[in-house]
Amino acid sequence: xxxxxxxxxxxxxxxxxxxxxxxxxxxxxxxxxxxxxxxxxxxxxxxxxxxxxxxxxxxxxxxxxxxxxxxxxxxxxxxxxxxxxxxxxxxxxxxxxxxxxxxxxxxxxxxxxxxxxxxxxxxxxxxxxxxxxxxxxxxxxxxxxxxxxxxxxxxxxxxxxxxxxxxxxxxxxxxxxxxxxxxxxxxxxxxxxxxxxxxxxxxxxxxxxxxxxxxxxxxxxxxxxxxxxxxxxxxxxxxxxxxxxxxxxxxxxxxxxxxxxxxxxxxxxxxxxxxxxxxxxxxxxxxxxxxxxxxxxxxxxxxxxxxxxxxxxxxxxxxxxxxxxxxxxxxxxxxxxxxxxxxxxxxxxxxxxxxxxxxxxxxxxxxxxxxxxxxxxxxxxxxxxxx
Amino acid sequence: xxxxxxxxxxxxxxxxxxxxxxxxxxxxxxxxxxxxxxxxxxxxxxxxxxxxxxxxxxxxxxxxxxxxxxxxxxxxxxxxxxxxxxxxxxxxxxxxxxxxxxxxxxxxxxxxxxxxxxxxxxxxxxxxxxxxxxxxxxxxxxxxxxxxxxxxxxxxxxxxxxxxxxxxxxxxxxxxxxxxxxxxxxxxxxxxxxxxxxxxxxxxxxxxxxxxxxxxxxxxxxxxxxxxxxxx
Ligand SMILES: Nc1ncnc2c1ncn2[C@@H]1O[C@H](COP(=O)(O)OP(=O)(O)OP(=O)(O)O)[C@@H](O)[C@H]1O
Ligand SMILES: [Mg+2]
Numbered sequence: 001x002x003x004x005x006x007x008x009x010x011x012x013x014x015x016x017x018x019x020x021x022x023x024x025x026x027x028x029x030x031x032x033x034x035x036x037x038x039x040x041x042x043x044x045x046x047x048x049x050x051x052x053x054x055x056x057x058x059x060x061x062x063x064x065x066x067x068x069x070x071x072x073x074x075x076x077x078x079x080x081x082x083x084x085x086x087x088x089x090x091x092x093x094x095x096x097x098x099x100x101x102x103x104x105x106x107x108x109x110x111x112x113x114x115x116x117x118x119x120x121x122x123x124x125x126x127x128x129x130x131x132x133x134x135x136x137x138x139x140x141x142x143x144x145x146x147x148x149x150x151x152x153x154x155x156x157x158x159x160x161x162x163x164x165x166x167x168x169x170x171x172x173x174x175x176x177x178x179x180x181x182x183x184x185x186x187x188x189x190x191x192x193x194x195x196x197x198x199x200x201x202x203x204x205x206x207x208x209x210x211x212x213x214x215x216x217x218x219x220x221x222x223x224x225x226x227x228x229x230x231x232x233x234x235x236x237x238x239x240x241x242x243x244x245x246x247x248x249x250x251x252x253x254x255x256x257x258x259x260x261x262x263x264x265x266x267x268x269x270x271x272x273x274x275x276x277x278x279x280x281x282x283x284x285x286x287x288x289x290x291x292x293x294x295x296x297x298x299x300x301x302x303x304x305x306x307x308x309x310x311x312x313x314x315x316x317x318x319x320x321x322x323x324x325x326x327x328x329x330x331x332x333x334x335x336x337x338x339x340x341x342x343x344x345x346x347x348x349x350x351x352x353x354x355x356x357x358x359x360x361x362x363x364x365x366x367x368x369x370x371x372x373x374x375x376x377x378x379x380x381x382x383x384x385x386x387x
Numbered sequence: 388x389x390x391x392x393x394x395x396x397x398x399x400x401x402x403x404x405x406x407x408x409x410x411x412x413x414x415x416x417x418x419x420x421x422x423x424x425x426x427x428x429x430x431x432x433x434x435x436x437x438x439x440x441x442x443x444x445x446x447x448x449x450x451x452x453x454x455x456x457x458x459x460x461x462x463x464x465x466x467x468x469x470x471x472x473x474x475x476x477x478x479x480x481x482x483x484x485x486x487x488x489x490x491x492x493x494x495x496x497x498x499x500x501x502x503x504x505x506x507x508x509x510x511x512x513x514x515x516x517x518x519x520x521x522x523x524x525x526x527x528x529x530x531x532x533x534x535x536x537x538x539x540x541x542x543x544x545x546x547x548x549x550x551x552x553x554x555x556x557x558x559x560x561x562x563x564x565x566x567x568x569x570x571x572x573x574x575x576x577x578x579x580x581x582x583x584x585x586x587x588x589x590x591x592x593x594x595x596x597x598x599x600x601x602x603x604x605x606x607x608x609x610x611x612x613x614x615x616x617x618x619x
Binding site for chain 2: 004008011012015018019022023289290292293294295296297298299300301302303380381382385
């Protein structure tokens with residue numbers, strides 16, 4: 001029984017797709033429009049999603065950033081490297097690493113290279129979750145100018161071990177490619193701390209920030225207060241925040257900009273809705289007689305309505321397949337990343353964005369064809385035949 | 388009893404009104420008619436006399452305003468929309484003057500349409516469609532689109548579509564109205580054959596006296612009433 005219903009629905013779906021395939025030009029034009037809308041939607045969603053991932057604090061987050069108080073750019077945040085031992089002694093701190101940041105562009109930019117100078121012997125303790133996907137850690141330790149490059153940066157620049165590249169006035173050689181579950185780590189290059197200190201005009205002993213791992217995500221606030229209290233009366237006081245809050249604060253303009261794109265995404269959705277609605281409406285208008293014939297030969301009204309909804313859904317789904325696919329290809333190939341004051345956010349579509357895009361387009365297609373389907377189904381047969 | 392069983396269509400005081408603005412049009416008024424199983428009935432009459440209206444009522448795509456309408460043992464004046472659709476699928480095939488094939492479907496696919504909502508398997512459907520198309524003499528044109536067929540061939544496809552679900556009743560509204568004489572003759576020949584050899588009952592509206600001659604019985608409709616009955 002269910003089986004029978006299912007195969008009938010399948011036959012109706014095949015019939016609807018024949019209508020689409022054999023009205024090729026009209027279908028292609030509609031698909032193109034839907035695809036453009038969904039391309040836009042996917043890009044915008046990817047931005048929102050990447051932003052969320054970089055700024056929304058989760059219970060599992062355990063990273064604090066210790067910055068110079070009232071400074072917002074890596075160029076101006078200077079802290080003495082010897083704070084390291086002091087911070088390490090504070091209760092709740094699991095691991096701490098001094099970081100000297102060199103960034104190609106301090107303002108908001110679409111294309112930044114960020115170097116993080118860290119002590120080689122501390123990195124693996126500090127970031128055990130970081131995995132080497134190519135090259136070797138030993139090779140990095142052995143080379144003064146070696147770099148461990150995050151996989152997204154590597155993909156964007158087409159870097160592999162052995163390659164040399166230059167940015168921010170320093171030239172480094174790729175020793176390995178790393179992959180980390182923390183989005184920040186995949187868009188930067190790790191280099192040796194003394195190497196980057198010597199390359200900068202501040203010299204040895206000065207770092208930009210300390211990155212701190214606490215034992216428990218619940219301690220984030222308490223530990224950051226302890227750290228700031230410890231250095232309050234020093235000549236270089238600190239300001240400590242969770243890494244994502246730090247990003248959210250420094251990248252406020254970026255966030256405003258990206259939040260605004262929400263409206264573009266909404267506009268794209270409405271455009272897709274209107275486009276499919278219009279296409280299906282025209283189809284139904286042009287097929288008044290045909291639908292009456294189908295009913296005359298025994299199709300119930302719901303079958304005719306199903307055919308109409310099916311065409312809308314197929315248009316939505318096909319167009320989104322095209323648009324979402326192109327958008328993810330584009331984002332992968334272009335490897336866009338937003339950088340702001342040393343913080344980087346890679347724009348990579350994830351499965352949830354892609355799936356929700358396709359699901360949404362399917363639903364949009366159906367919703368847009370509900371009214372035309374209802375008209376097609378309710379119109380008296382004889383009236384349609386006389387028209 | 389026996390005689391009753393032989394009656395396929397029974398209209399009693401059948402009336403149909405349409406509202407046109409605030410005016411009431413009555414294309415059919417208190418019409419009485421009985422059609423027996425296996426009859427080939429031709430309906431003639433001037434334009435606007437209600438022929439198509441009567442045909443639509445008999446075929447279950449329109450509903451009477453008043454009166455009794457029994458077709459194929461069912462009081463179809465009282466069926467719901469969905470039941471009526473199911474009834475149509477099982478009992479009646481409709482042939483139009485302008486064929487009304489679905490342009491994006493091949494001859495085969497057009498004829499298969501009425502079977503798509505049945506429980507027949509793909510193989511059974513194919514066999515049935517091929518058989519029906521060969522019955523109307525189109526086995527060589529199965530995969531042609533309507534625009535690749537002549538008018539006469541299109542009408543044969545339409546007849547195959549009306550036949551394929553094996554309904555006992557066929558209704559045809561000026562089936563030869565758009566055909567040249569030769570094509571018309573062969574379509575009429577085919578309809579005649581369906582009555583003689585396949586026990587179909589046909590109600591055909593026509594303006595063409597030559598077509599009417601083919602039928603076993605001829606009725607004239609004038610202003611919504613049956614005027615005279617002649618033996619064919
Ligand atoms: N759906 C409708 N709404 C309003 N009036 C209608 C409708 N259907 C038929 N009529 C009217 O009923 C009358 C009979 O129409 P019908 O189509 O049955 O005539 P006919 O005999 O088939 O004519 P023709 O030979 O021109 O096809 C006409 O006056 C027509 O205008
Ligand atoms: Mg007519």
